[in-house]
Amino acid sequence: MIAPNTAPASIAQLLVSVRDISEASLVVSTGIDVIDFKEPHDGPLAPVDPAIWMSASVLFPHASLSAALGETRSALALAARVPPNFRFAKVGPSGLQSATQLERVWRSLALPPNVELVPVAYADHKAADCLDASRVLASAITTNRRRLLIDTFCKNGQSLSEHLPTAQLASLLSDARQAGVWVAFAGSIKLPEALRLHDCGVIPDCWGVRGDVCFATADSSQPRTGQLDVDRVNRWRKALKPSVGCPIIPESGSPERH
Numbered sequence: 001m002i003a004p005n006t007a008p009a010s011i012a013q014l015l016v017s018v019r020d021i022s023e024a025s026l027v028v029s030t031g032i033d034v035i036d037f038k039e040p041h042d043g044p045l046a047p048v049d050p051a052i053w054m055s056a057s058v059l060f061p062h063a064s065l066s067a068a069l070g071e072t073r074s075a076l077a078l079a080a081r082v083p084p085n086f087r088f089a090k091v092g093p094s095g096l097q098s099a100t101q102l103e104r105v106w107r108s109l110a111l112p113p114n115v116e117l118v119p120v121a122y123a124d125h126k127a128a129d130c131l132d133a134s135r136v137l138a139s140a141i142t143t144n145r146r147r148l149l150i151d152t153f154c155k156n157g158q159s160l161s162e163h164l165p166t167a168q169l170a171s172l173l174s175d176a177r178q179a180g181v182w183v184a185f186a187g188s189i190k191l192p193e194a195l196r197l198h199d200c201g202v203i204p205d206c207w208g209v210r211g212d213v214c215f216a217t218a219d220s221s222q223p224r225t226g227q228l229d230v231d232r233v234n235r236w237r238k239a240l241k242p243s244v245g246c247p248i249i250p251e252s253g254s255p256e257r258h
């Protein structure tokens with residue numbers, strides 16, 4: 001077992017990426033923690049149409065909502081359009097090769113005051129032409145960010161732990177925990193892989209999934225472009241939180257039903 005220096009969270013949150021209101025409606029009552037809007041056909045963090053964000057902000061006002069904003073150019077263009085009651089906005093670092101560049105982009109995002117930036121690090125950072133996860137984490141810590149999502153840039157079926165060995169994931173988690181940074185793991189992660197990491201004591205604060213909660217597609221390397229399968233979402237939710245009922249639990253408040 002690889003034990004991070006500080007105690008891991010025993011129950012991780014679950015973020016599920018959806019592409020539209022109909023998929024969001026399917027998951028809102030499943031007990032997942034974050035509903036993340038992302039267009040899986042267009043890349044690792046592609047934004048959906050901002051009109052979908054607006055509808056979600058009205059239809060699911062009590063859910064923890066997240067928007068993928070893409071990489072630098074689209075994130076800068078879209079940040080101000082994220083609805084003020086969204087909780088998170090995820091921004092990718094591709095093409096940013098220095099901490100100075102990365103931190104400048106983060107600073108320049110005109111997000112509404114209560115929408116928290118979730119900086120993203122790519123496990124396959126060379127393919128994304130950017131800093132590696134430990135350097136993105138270091139920037140997050142020095143600029144007092146509270147969140148980090150470690151994802152994969154290439155969505156070709158290779159998962160997070162095929163790019164980063166378990167010991168490295170444990171070390172990133174340990175460094176993040178010591179600095180009080182919440183970490184989500186994503187990147188073509190399948191439930192058995194998450195459970196294996198749990199068994200090793202490598203437990204992030206949150207798991208982010210898309211491909212593993214979709215119906216199979218004709219192209220097995222692209223499961224994330226399939227249709228969302230609520231049974232698979234429930235399988236993840238039950239595996240992570242066997243005793244939790246159906247509420248979405250805002251981090252700062254008490255459970256609320258929808």
Ligand SMILES: O=C[C@H](O)COP(=O)(O)O
Nearest residue numbers: 017186188208210211224
């Ligand atoms: O933020 C999480 C991602 O949407 C995960 O997507 P994926 O499981 O298809 O890599």
